Amino acid sequence: MPHWAMVIDLDRCTGCEACVIACHAENNIPIVGEEQSAKGRQVNWIRVERYWEGEYPNVRARFIPVLCQHCDAAPCEPVCPVYATYHNPEGLNAQVYNRCIGTRFCANNCPYSVRYFNWFDPRWDTPLDEQLNPDVAIRSKGIIEKCSFCIQRIHRARQRAREENRAIRDGEVQPACAQSCPAEAMVFGDLDDPESRVSRLAASRRAFHLLGELGTKPRVIYLKEDEWNEPPAE
Amino acid sequence: MNHRLSDAEINRDLLRPLVETGRGFYLTATLLAGLVLYGAAVWGYQLYTGLGVAGINRPVQWGFYITNFVFYIGISHAGTLISAILRLCNAGWRHPVTRCAEAITVFALMVGAMHPLIDLGRAWKFYWVAPYPNERGLWPNFRSPLLWDFMAITTYLTGSLLYLYIPMIPDLAVVRDKVVGWRKRLYTLLALGWRGTERQWHRLEKAITVMAIIIIPVAVSVHTVVSFVFAMTIQPMWHSTIFGPLFVVGAIFSGIAALIVAMVILRKVLHLEPYLQPRHFSNLGLLLLTMSLLWFYFTFAEYLTVWYGNISEEMENFWFKLRGPFAPWFWAMVVTNFVIPVPLLAFRKTRTITGCFIASVSVLVGMWLERFVIVVGSLSRPRMEFAWGDYAPTWVEISLFISSIAYFALLYVIFTKLFPIVSIWEFKEGQRLVEHRVIRRVPAVAEAD
Amino acid sequence: MKRREFLITTALGAGSTVLLESCGHSEEKIIPLLISEEQLIPGAEQWTASVCRQCAAGCGILVRTMMGERETIVNGERVRLSVRQAKKIEGNPDHPVNRGRLCARGQAALQVLYNPDRVKTPLKRVGPRGSGHFQPASWDEALELVTVRLKELREQNEPHTLLFLTGALQGPTTTVIERFLQAFGSPNLIRHDAFAPDPVREANRLTMGYDAYAALDLERTNYLLSFGAGFLETYLSPVQYSRGFGHMRQGRPGRRGKIVQIEPRFSLTAANADEWVPVKPGTEGALALAMAHVIMQEGLYDKEFVSRSSEGFEEFRRFVEENYHPDRVASFADVAAARIRRIAREFATHRPALALAGDAATAHTNGLFTAVAVAALNALVGAIGAPGGIFFDAPPPLGPLPPVMLDDVARRGLDRVPLGGAPRSALTLAEQLLSSQPYPMRVAFIHETNPVFTLPEAAKVKEALDRVPFIVSFSPFLDETATLADVILPDHVPLESWTDAIPVSGTGRAVFGIGQPIVAPLHDTRSTPEVLIQLAKALGGSVAASFPWESYSDVLKTVARGLFAARRGSVVAEDFDSFWDQLVTKGGWWDDAVPSPIAFRTPSRKFEFVIGRKGSGIPEMETEPQFAGDGSDYPFHLIVYPSVAFGDGRGANQPWLQEMPDPMTTACWGSWVEINPKTAERLGVKENDLVWIESPYGRVQAPVLLFPGARPDTLHIPVGQGHDAYGRYAQHRGVNPLKILAPLREPRTGSLAWAATRVRVSKAEGSKRIVKIGFDRRHTEAERR
Numbered sequence A: 001m002p003h004w005a006m007v008i009d010l011d012r013c014t015g016c017e018a019c020v021i022a023c024h025a026e027n028n029i030p031i032v033g034e035e036q037s038a039k040g041r042q043v044n045w046i047r048v049e050r051y052w053e054g055e056y057p058n059v060r061a062r063f064i065p066v067l068c069q070h071c072d073a074a075p076c077e078p079v080c081p082v083y084a085t086y087h088n089p090e091g092l093n094a095q096v097y098n099r100c101i102g103t104r105f106c107a108n109n110c111p112y113s114v115r116y117f118n119w120f121d122p123r124w125d126t127p128l129d130e131q132l133n134p135d136v137a138i139r140s141k142g143i144i145e146k147c148s149f150c151i152q153r154i155h156r157a158r159q160r161a162r163e164e165n166r167a168i169r170d171g172e173v174q175p176a177c178a179q180s181c182p183a184e185a186m187v188f189g190d191l192d193d194p195e196s197r198v199s200r201l202a203a204s205r206r207a208f209h210l211l212g213e214l215g216t217k218p219r220v221i222y223l224k225e226d227e228w229n230e231p232p233a234e
Numbered sequence B: 001m002n003h004r005l006s007d008a009e010i011n012r013d014l015l016r017p018l019v020e021t022g023r024g025f026y027l028t029a030t031l032l033a034g035l036v037l038y039g040a041a042v043w044g045y046q047l048y049t050g051l052g053v054a055g056i057n058r059p060v061q062w063g064f065y066i067t068n069f070v071f072y073i074g075i076s077h078a079g080t081l082i083s084a085i086l087r088l089c090n091a092g093w094r095h096p097v098t099r100c101a102e103a104i105t106v107f108a109l110m111v112g113a114m115h116p117l118i119d120l121g122r123a124w125k126f127y128w129v130a131p132y133p134n135e136r137g138l139w140p141n142f143r144s145p146l147l148w149d150f151m152a153i154t155t156y157l158t159g160s161l162l163y164l165y166i167p168m169i170p171d172l173a174v175v176r177d178k179v180v181g182w183r184k185r186l187y188t189l190l191a192l193g194w195r196g197t198e199r200q201w202h203r204l205e206k207a208i209t210v211m212a213i214i215i216i217p218v219a220v221s222v223h224t225v226v227s228f229v230f231a232m233t234i235q236p237m238w239h240s241t242i243f244g245p246l247f248v249v250g251a252i253f254s255g256i257a258a259l260i261v262a263m264v265i266l267r268k269v270l271h272l273e274p275y276l277q278p279r280h281f282s283n284l285g286l287l288l289l290t291m292s293l294l295w296f297y298f299t300f301a302e303y304l305t306v307w308y309g310n311i312s313e314e315m316e317n318f319w320f321k322l323r324g325p326f327a328p329w330f331w332a333m334v335v336t337n338f339v340i341p342v343p344l345l346a347f348r349k350t351r352t353i354t355g356c357f358i359a360s361v362s363v364l365v366g367m368w369l370e371r372f373v374i375v376v377g378s379l380s381r382p383r384m385e386f387a388w389g390d391y392a393p394t395w396v397e398i399s400l401f402i403s404s405i406a407y408f409a410l411l412y413v414i415f416t417k418l419f420p421i422v423s424i425w426e427f428k429e430g431q432r433l434v435e436h437r438v439i440r441r442v443p444a445v446a447e448a449d
Numbered sequence C: 001m002k003r004r005e006f007l008i009t010t011a012l013g014a015g016s017t018v019l020l021e022s023c024g025h026s027e028e029k030i031i032p033l034l035i036s037e038e039q040l041i042p043g044a045e046q047w048t049a050s051v052c053r054q055c056a057a058g059c060g061i062l063v064r065t066m067m068g069e070r071e072t073i074v075n076g077e078r079v080r081l082s083v084r085q086a087k088k089i090e091g092n093p094d095h096p097v098n099r100g101r102l103c104a105r106g107q108a109a110l111q112v113l114y115n116p117d118r119v120k121t122p123l124k125r126v127g128p129r130g131s132g133h134f135q136p137a138s139w140d141e142a143l144e145l146v147t148v149r150l151k152e153l154r155e156q157n158e159p160h161t162l163l164f165l166t167g168a169l170q171g172p173t174t175t176v177i178e179r180f181l182q183a184f185g186s187p188n189l190i191r192h193d194a195f196a197p198d199p200v201r202e203a204n205r206l207t208m209g210y211d212a213y214a215a216l217d218l219e220r221t222n223y224l225l226s227f228g229a230g231f232l233e234t235y236l237s238p239v240q241y242s243r244g245f246g247h248m249r250q251g252r253p254g255r256r257g258k259i260v261q262i263e264p265r266f267s268l269t270a271a272n273a274d275e276w277v278p279v280k281p282g283t284e285g286a287l288a289l290a291m292a293h294v295i296m297q298e299g300l301y302d303k304e305f306v307s308r309s310s311e312g313f314e315e316f317r318r319f320v321e322e323n324y325h326p327d328r329v330a331s332f333a334d335v336a337a338a339r340i341r342r343i344a345r346e347f348a349t350h351r352p353a354l355a356l357a358g359d360a361a362t363a364h365t366n367g368l369f370t371a372v373a374v375a376a377l378n379a380l381v382g383a384i385g386a387p388g389g390i391f392f393d394a395p396p397p398l399g400p401l402p403p404v405m406l407d408d409v410a411r412r413g414l415d416r417v418p419l420g421g422a423p424r425s426a427l428t429l430a431e432q433l434l435s436s437q438p439y440p441m442r443v444a445f446i447h448e449t450n451p452v453f454t455l456p457e458a459a460k461v462k463e464a465l466d467r468v469p470f471i472v473s474f475s476p477f478l479d480e481t482a483t484l485a486d487v488i489l490p491d492h493v494p495l496e497s498w499t500d501a502i503p504v505s506g507t508g509r510a511v512f513g514i515g516q517p518i519v520a521p522l523h524d525t526r527s528t529p530e531v532l533i534q535l536a537k538a539l540g541g542s543v544a545a546s547f548p549w550e551s552y553s554d555v556l557k558t559v560a561r562g563l564f565a566a567r568r569g570s571v572v573a574e575d576f577d578s579f580w581d582q583l584v585t586k587g588g589w590w591d592d593a594v595p596s597p598i599a600f601r602t603p604s605r606k607f608e609f610v611i612g613r614k615g616s617g618i619p620e621m622e623t624e625p626q627f628a629g630d631g632s633d634y635p636f637h638l639i640v641y642p643s644v645a646f647g648d649g650r651g652a653n654q655p656w657l658q659e660m661p662d663p664m665t666t667a668c669w670g671s672w673v674e675i676n677p678k679t680a681e682r683l684g685v686k687e688n689d690l691v692w693i694e695s696p697y698g699r700v701q702a703p704v705l706l707f708p709g710a711r712p713d714t715l716h717i718p719v720g721q722g723h724d725a726y727g728r729y730a731q732h733r734g735v736n737p738l739k740i741l742a743p744l745r746e747p748r749t750g751s752l753a754w755a756a757t758r759v760r761v762s763k764a765e766g767s768k769r770i771v772k773i774g775f776d777r778r779h780t781e782a783e784r785r
Helices: A018-026 A033-038 A151-163 A176-180 A197-202 B007-019 B023-049 B064-089 B098-119 B123-129 B145-178 B182-191 B198-231 B243-269 B278-309 B312-322 B327-339 B341-346 B353-379 B395-418 B424-448 C139-155 C172-184 C198-208 C238-250 C268-272 C284-297 C303-309 C313-323 C326-333 C337-349 C367-380 C408-415 C426-435 C461-466 C528-539 C541-545 C552-566 C576-586 C655-659 C677-683 C777-784
Strands: A004-009 A046-053 A060-067 A085-087 A093-095 A186-190 A220-223 C005-007 C017-019 C046-051 C060-074 C077-091 C123-125 C134-136 C162-166 C189-191 C223-227 C258-262 C275-277 C353-357 C443-446 C470-473 C499-501 C511-515 C588-590 C636-638 C673-675 C689-695 C698-706 C757-767
Touching (some): A018 C655, A197 A220, B007 B145, B007 B395, B064 B145, B064 B243, B064 B353, B064 B395, B098 B123, B098 B243, B198 B243, B198 B353, B243 B353, B278 B327, B278 B341, B312 B327, B312 B353, B327 B353, B341 B353, C162 C426, C172 C528, C258 C337, C284 C353, C284 C367, C303 C367, C326 C337, C337 C353, C426 C461, C511 C552, C528 C552, C552 C576, C576 C588
Parallel strands (some): C223 C353, C673 C698
Antiparallel strands (some): A004 A186, A046 A060, C005 C017, C499 C511, C511 C588, C636 C757, C689 C757
16 A cells, blocks of 8 residues: 655755645635735645745745645644544545534644635635536535645546556656646655655655654655755866 | 621521512623623624634634633632532631532533634534544544543533532522422422431532532543643643643632632622621632732743743744733733732732732733633744744624623523522531531540540 | 537436537637537546647646536526536646646636636727726627728728737747738737847847747756846746756756856845845846956866857957956946856856846846847857757748738738837837827737736837727737727637647747647637638738638648658657647647757857957947936836736736745735835835835835845835736736836847836835735734834
């Protein structure tokens, strides 16, 4: 059984936000508008965080795309009183919308702040709703939602593989964000397969976990190198 | 010392609110009921539109509602715990205080337990946290502190109700014997055939003692469990081992304050001056003083360990509260919980009824602020700096807060209308016990030898 | 008819079908490779190739379609139709521009298709011009209105008074437009794309003989020196460059390329660079030459390339040595001489290296000088036609169309002096329209461009267009320019029609992208090339004879025959029909990669160091930047920038993009002015305070955003917001800083020098909280105290 994971190479990521829109398109993420955005109620299953360092002219900006880390030891899972969030056999931290009653306890216990609540019923101005992906449920008001690693794409790939009587190939499943990434900063795959791209990248000396000290065992692995160094003269 | 009241006087004074209804009652009850109905309408609006009408957001997922929840559950410690402790310690002055305190417990629990429901995204599914065989084929998640809360609060509510009810049975019998019509039938039913036989008294005493013993650990655990909702998470400044005792101390602290405030009002409105005497307030004031010092010590310990530990995420939170945008709330909490009440209560001269009242109101405000600082203050500064945010309540949350106070008051007002708010038999017994004890003082010492 | 049957799934019951005909000619728009709508299977997905038209980059896309439902009213009854719906857009993995990747704007094309504010039928103006009052009209009626006007022009022997304004796209659509104008008899085709770096293209033509943008081999380069080009955000082909960037950074084990970004603003590209050089605006060219100075003086240049493949090196060298000593440049460019030297050395010694110019750096009156100077840097390090350098693709070998039929009227018209000057510029055009010189225009066609929004108010585009008695817009949205039209003939959006794109930036190989209609048109709209064909037929005579095609897809087939005949590249087939099928299935044709070295097409057949040379057609170039506004009255440079979300503003009606946080500021749903925190302190303004930004040409109001990446003497406002029209999401939101720019231009190309305006700042009343999704500790906390 695959154990899905994602590698995000911060040396490649430009912060361009393509993944954010890809996720919106794929996962029927509602637009909340200016007023609600101002209240911190935007839904971004993946968001690109930007951190400033230094002052002019020695200023730097770091980008880090943050999505659900699908922690193996997910702090959000034990606190849900109704099992709306649980760990599925393939290592995904899954949110079951139908079970969620909206305590938002999981969101408070997520150190990455990647769980989003539906403050209202979502609304699309007709005919924008024609774009909605039928593979993904629309979430009603009062429930938590979050990145699913595009589980619907995993399902489709598995179905395809089963029809063709084979295993899912490495790289066959791409969440929408990873698929769109112009700089190819995101790689998704099976961490149990030592030959997969994701496994090989995860073994990099550049690899680290976000808030790794918490021991949440995230399934999102970041890569980051130091600065450019003068290469040795040739 | 006041003169000894006759049984008839006691009966008359304490049953008066049940039989005489003035305009004041109707006015108050109507006003409160209006506010409650308004609150119900606002909640209805929130249910229909979505939780977004409140000011909560990401990262401050919990705001006024959970603050109020913890606050009310804290208040609920007024009664049962205090009265149980006083009973078990056999504090002689307790008799006029116990019922009044126990009623606070029940109503504060009822109002408090409502708040997590108001805070639910899908409140109409609240029963999913209850373990019962269901079509979903799922038990609730027993690992979740919220479920422990659900259990603890239902247990505590059941226990408190019993603990309020059982000692009231003899009084109900008195009422039964005084009233006519439908009320006769009601009190007959409630009095459970109380005749005042020796056996019945014996059993009552036994039941009360057992309940008092049981209810103390339940009460302590309830507030510990409430603290677990925060302490079990890894949210900076929630993840604290001191939260259990801190919450219990805070709960007793705010409970006593609520009790004093209720007593001052009852004394005035129901003319209970002969029953609720300055020494009761003074004694409760001393208790409040003790709790204030304890509260300060626990809070100091809470912040000290954070500061000493110096973990960056926690320090962000720490400074946010101590000198950041949240500082006004934090320091207002210190002032109202410590700076104001301690001097007022420490000196006999100021530990008057008025002094106790001022101190108690201050503590109530302060303890609400403490919950606010814990809930909102900590949530505003989660680990990921990018996700930091702030919170302001909307008219919906403010309306529901006011309405919840009105609801609590309304329940209390109706209770005083239906039941004697000072335990008649206990008061009488107390009066006699004092005499008895005076008579028996010397032999008692001899017996001990 | 039978192809366009929609099953009514409810209401009307079994057996009854309704035939929805959008405009009576849809047989021409047959969708060759899609499953017909009645055969859609619920839940089954289909991916269809097309090209992205959200900007000029020309990325290949795959569009996911599925069966869906639409509620509509048929004969007064509410019914649910099962229709094909577009669900998602992804990059086409085979397409050489974007290799399966796609930017935010490209993906948001779905919200162009399903935008609630589309023009749903042809419209004719009823109120006064610009009032925005229109009345729906039938296509017959609307086309008749236009045909009458066009016939009039030809009858009165004035076909040259037909003006056609279009955007930057290249390919057969443009060919149809050009052909229509030719056959009609007008030389007046003007293209306008606000942020197209025309000086770069002109520099490539002058130095290398290619009137094109170069392909950048970022994947193999070791050192990238970018003068202003925001190649990771909006510059020409950001997806392609981002991919190259990723590879340059981490695609080669053990080799991490270095990027130096030289521009006044700490842009997204600068943020991703290894080094940012906040140069004084307008001095980028001088800085490039100072680096050239170092490279030449220290003998670090590619001597072999220079001696073998270049012309005018000695003159260039003399000129640079005389004028651009690093110490001198350092004194006015605000970059330390030691740093200039260091970067120059690094650049020359870490080959393959590559220099690049664009955006604000070339949007000065000396923009061409800057572009040429940067081209010279490329020559000095031998980056031209070498791996890790720059290349030029050949144009795709499209099949020729039959010659245009010209009658006497057309011939006479074509002989007239074209408007717009040479090279053509919308700014010049506006002046000419205003003065009616050399002649007044009588009919204007406006297609895929919105100059009223994208040109400064001082250019008086609105007033100029008002001089044209009859304006026809093809815009699918009521944007600022379309609002001025007398008749609107709404175009399909690209996902509904045959479409094509030749990428604006080189890819190292010839590319022709093509896309078929993917969903049935949502509204009563028509594809503009089709409309032009129809108009031509209605005009009759030689104009009609020049368009011997039934529909636009026939035009595409004709040009595709050239690709078929080439028998190389990505699609090769035995017969044309299968070639066509494969072409459309793959979403285009691309050649094999170009071999290096490249052949220069200059008169000398070598790279020409234009700078410092005199005569032989070398233009006089302004080396010093001119600015509008005196430095003492207007102490700040205003450098606007096309926003990552909206580009030049055309993305502003797509709610995904409105809600998408700007990467550098995390702000969304509005406008702001970026000010260096120290400067703001000096001015006494805080974050979110409203300020007036005033140039000699007008003023705009915006809230202050404290931006640590702004020079103390420079302000920045993103472009894209501030629409007066353009639908519910865009209208009356934020400000359009382009409005207050000076109408200065780079003299040689006529392109707007949009970075050349100086402004002053004054505090306005009140404040407006900028909506940011990310917490900004420095400024949010400070503001609260």
